[in-house]
Amino acid sequence: MTLPPDTPDLTVSPGLLTDRYELTMLTSFVTDGSAEHPAVFEAFARRLPEGRRYGVLGGLGRLLPMIERFTFDADEIAWLLAEGVINEATAEYLRDFRFRGDIDAYPEGDLYFPGSPVLSVRCTLGEGVLLETLVLSVLNHDSAIASAAARMAVAAGDRPLVEMGSRRTHEEAAVAVARVAYVAGFASTSNLAAGRRHGVPTVGTAAHAFTLAHTSEVEAFRSQVEAQGVGTTLLVDTYDTEQGIRNAVAVAGTGLGAIRIDSGDLADEATAARRLLDELGATGTRITATSDIDEYVITALADAPIDGYGVGTRVATGSGHPTASMVYKLVAVADAPDGPLRPVAKKSHDKVSVGGRKTAYRTHDDGVLTGEWFTTGDAVPAEATPVQVAAFRGGRTVHSPDLEAVRAHCAAALATLPPQARSVAAGPSHLTVTEGATS
Amino acid sequence: MTLPPDTPDLTVSPGLLTDRYELTMLTSFVTDGSAEHPAVFEAFARRLPEGRRYGVLGGLGRLLPMIERFTFDADEIAWLLAEGVINEATAEYLRDFRFRGDIDAYPEGDLYFPGSPVLSVRCTLGEGVLLETLVLSVLNHDSAIASAAARMAVAAGDRPLVEMGSRRTHEEAAVAVARVAYVAGFASTSNLAAGRRHGVPTVGTAAHAFTLAHTSEVEAFRSQVEAQGVGTTLLVDTYDTEQGIRNAVAVAGTGLGAIRIDSGDLADEATAARRLLDELGATGTRITATSDIDEYVITALADAPIDGYGVGTRVATGSGHPTASMVYKLVAVADAPDGPLRPVAKKSHDKVSVGGRKTAYRTHDDGVLTGEWFTTGDAVPAEATPVQVAAFRGGRTVHSPDLEAVRAHCAAALATLPPQARSVAAGPSHLTVTEGATS
Structure with a gap:
């Protein structure tokens, strides 16, 4: 009945979620x-x-199962032939195609910096080009959201964050947003599909429409408390916030779980609300703030009596950076089926890359991340921490932590950043990853 | 074998692509x-x-079929019960739920302005709340992309635009981006799923990896021309652009279809490339520019000898505005199953709305759009043009133009804007929609 946690949707074939030029x-x-x-x-x-x-x-947890299912059915191949995308020999190649290579990856939820080799794919030339677009779609979208969400979660500290941006992004992207915001430290999501598919805790109570649909705010609150119990969250700003709070406590009693404020100057509104709730005896009633929240607003509201935030647009759109600008490059190739790999790199203009397969490692000082490096060999210095894990071997996923483990890994990784790197203020990347010493 | 054009993906049930508070x-x-x-x-x-x-x-063309399929299967209902989202009476309500109401809408591809009632849903209170999140996810995402894409298409004029942003956004959002960029005037997309599902023309030739994978650029070009013919587009900037152009013409001859430049100062690069191509006799070979293209770059390159653009990141992320900030509000409700509708509107703070169902109309002067208004009745002034179409009646889609018709509608709508409103320069909305005279 219930899907196991973090089960990706298995009904859409990913083979055509790609750019024509790959084919x-x-x-x-x-x-x-x-x-x-x-x-x-x-x-x-x-x-x-x-x-x-x-x-x-x-x-990464969405990508690996899609790579396992990256195949082309007979209808898709016939369509590609009819459209002139491929020739008959390529149709033959695609008929039994599945990715049979190896992938090393940074664990999902881990940090990355400019130059971090977050995914290293060892395969055939044909396999490697076919994966490009899907790899980048998933990693660029989900990393943009994870990166923004982590900044918000760090800024919020102990105050829980609810991801509620589903209405601001594509309906399927919304599910991925909810999943990865949870990885990055959000407490829950409004998105039900993320609850069902990935096991993310879901929350939600009522919108302004709910109050408007009743003949009075008191009637609306009565209906909600009857259905949800006094532990629910009542939205108090549909008409007049002060009266809304009085109505809320009158209906639910001083055991009311929470109120939500969705408009106005949130610091002023929260301060007034806290005072009134305390006056009314509802000292345990929490205050949730929504409306244009992001890491900067959270930081600015640090001293306001707010117990938690709902974050919508800004997390679903990456807080100003909706894509992570990762690229996927050929770094080594052999000139024969059994030939040796030669490093390759594009050299024109400013887009210089380092060729060859890379093994990444980090150095720490008393738990604080001090450096990240790569070698083009397999070994890393003895005192360093390897970053990559074996994700795929021989065409099968060998790395599938559950979502709670991914979330814990993210929290542990964020904890290695020094205070200035955890700041929301603009600044340079904490690190740039370059070639380091081999062991 | 081939799906009919603009067939949405039918495999994912949309019932849980929603916020918990709707349930x-x-x-x-x-x-x-x-x-x-x-x-x-x-x-x-x-x-x-x-x-x-x-x-x-x-x-709209993606949304309406999803509303038709907006149902809850037994497993989903059992999950909602187990999670405590709904009670048994609500489970009973959901078992045979489908949307049975009426929807009026602005045609897809049409213009909208602040206050335009783009979607008007007449239904029961229960039906209406269930649709909210899905309606907003689809319209906010797709309208953000359509609005950005239209500005690019207007700026590009007769030069064709290829949408190639799939790798910069969620893999399913990418398909919607491709579809709606085509609606807004793009000529084609790189996204194969958009070709298969929606009938959008697809294009694509090769990436830098293709050149790097061969022992020399000449070998790479030979391989591509052999597989694709001389009409193909050769990417000439992997190593040295001038030598790349010489190699391209040497391999393909003066009948080469096009070259693509993906780096450097595009105006300078294109000017030098045109001069060299002409010198080499390849006077009919077109020049396609890619790399960080948006409506501003297109405008700046108006005098450069560029024949077409590939647009990636900026179209897939809405050119700085990845969501359209539409809201979905209860505007009228009855207090009994057969009661009269009363207009409702939230009044706190700055979020003032006008209650009641709205009928929109426009005025034109010599083909130029001069005003958009709404009435809260059904009739519009005799000389005015109604905007909304009947989209849903009694729970069934009654408006399903094919994608070419939607694209033609968009072009016609954009043609009603005066020159200053078509400018990419920042400025106020051409119109704000308010209550106007009734007929």
């Missing part, structure tokens, strides 16, 4: 014989969004 | 007996994004 390139590789040549692809970000000190990797 | 409110309405009371809900934007002169409505 066009594959067609050339099949035609010129290089589709089976060994290759290494790498996903990384050249930079963080302006002013951000760190990024948080999101989406 | 919580429904539970109260079922409990207090008001779930069957007649109601009117309206979707509209209070404002446009800062500096925007107009909005373009996107997503």
Whole structure:
């Protein structure tokens, strides 16, 4: 009946969630014989969004099962042929295609910085190009949200955050937003599909429409308390907030769970609300603030008597940075099916990359992250901490932590940042990842 | 084999793509007996994004089929019960739930302004609250993209635009981006699922990885031309752009379809490329520019010898405004199953709305849009043009134009804007929609 936690939706085939040129390139590789040549692809970000000190990797737990299911059915292949995207030899290649390679990855919820090799894909040239668009769609979207959500969660400290931005983004993106905001430290979401598919705790009580639909605010509160109990959250600002609070306590009693304020100057409104609630004896009733909340507002409201926040638009749109600008690059390729890998890198203009497969490691000082480096070998210095985990081996997922473990990993990773890197104030990336010493 | 054009994906049930509080409110309405009371809900934007002169409505053609399929299966209902979201009476209500109401809407691709009643939903209170989140997810996302894409298409004029932002947004949002960018005037997309599901023309040739994967650029171009023919587009900036152009013409001949430039100062690069192509005799070879293109860059490059643009990040993220900030409000409700509708509106703080169902109309002067107004009756002045169409009647879609018709409607709507409103420069909304005279 209930799906196991963090089960991705399995009904949509991901094979065509890709750019035509991936199939066009594959067609050339099949035609010129290089589709089976060994290759290494790498996903990384050249930079963080302006002013951000760190990024948080999101989406790996959604991506890996989609890679397992990345196939093409007969109808899709017929369509690709009819559209002239592929030729008959490529159709033959796709008929039994599935990704059979190996993937190393940063764990979901971990930090990343400019140059961090967050995903390293060892496969054939044909396999590697086919995955590009899907890898980037998932990692760029989910990492943008995770990175914004982590800043909000860090700013909020012990005050719980509810993700409620579903209405501000694509209906399926909304589910991914809810999932990854939870990874980054949000307490819950309004999105029911995220609850069902991924096990994210869901919350929600009522909108202004609920009050308006009744003949009076008192009637609305009575109806809600009757259905939900006095522990519910009553939305008190439909007509007049002071009267709304008086009505709320009159209906629910001093055991009322919480009130929600969704308009006005939130510091002033919360201060007045706290005073009135205390006067009325509802000293245990919590105050939840919603309406244009983000990491900056949360920081500014640090001294206001607010017990929790609902965050909508700003988390669902990455707080000004809705995509993480990761790229996926070929970094090594062999010139024969059994040939040696040669590092490759595009060199024109400012887009310089380092070729070759990379192994990342970190250094810490008393628990604080002091450096992140990569080597182009397999080994890292003895005192360093490796970052990557084996995610895929021989075409199968070998890394599938449950969502609570991913969330705990994220919290632990954020705790390694020094105070200035955890600040919401604009600043440079805490680190830039470059080639370091080998062991 | 091929799906008919603009067929939405039918495999994901939309019932749980919603906020928990919609189900919580429904539970109260079922409990207090008001779930069957007649109601009117309206979707509209209070404002446009800062500096925007107009909005373009996107997503209606995706939304209406999802409303038809908005149901809850036995597993979903059991999950909602187990999670404590609903009670048994509400479970009973949901078992045979489907939306049975009427919807009037602005046609997809049409313009909207602050106050435009883009969607008017006449139904029961229970039906109306259940739809809120899905309506807003689809309209906010798709309208944000349509509005940004239209500005780019207007700026580009006769130069075709390719939508290629799939890797910068959620993998399913990417399909919606491709669909609605086409509605707004883009010529094609890189996204194959958008081609298959919605009939959007797809294009794509090769990435830098393709060149890097070969032992030389010449080898890569040979492979591509062999597979794709000389009409293909060769990406010439992997190593050195001038040499890349020479290699491209040497391999493909002067009949080469196009070159693509993805880096550097695009005006300088395009000017040098045009000169060299002409020198080499490839006078018919087109130049496509990609890399951080948006409506401002397109405007700045108006005099450059560029024949078309590929637009990625900026269209997929709404060019700085990834959501359209539409809201969905209860505007009228009856206090009994057969009672009369009373207008309602929230009045606290600055969020003032006009209650009651609205009929929108426009005035034109010599084809130029001069005003948009609404009445709270059914009739509009004789000389005015009604805006809304009947979209849903008795729970069934009665408005399902094909995507080419939607695209033509958008082009016609954009053509009614005066020149200053079509400018990409920041300015106020061309119109604000308020109550006007009735006929």
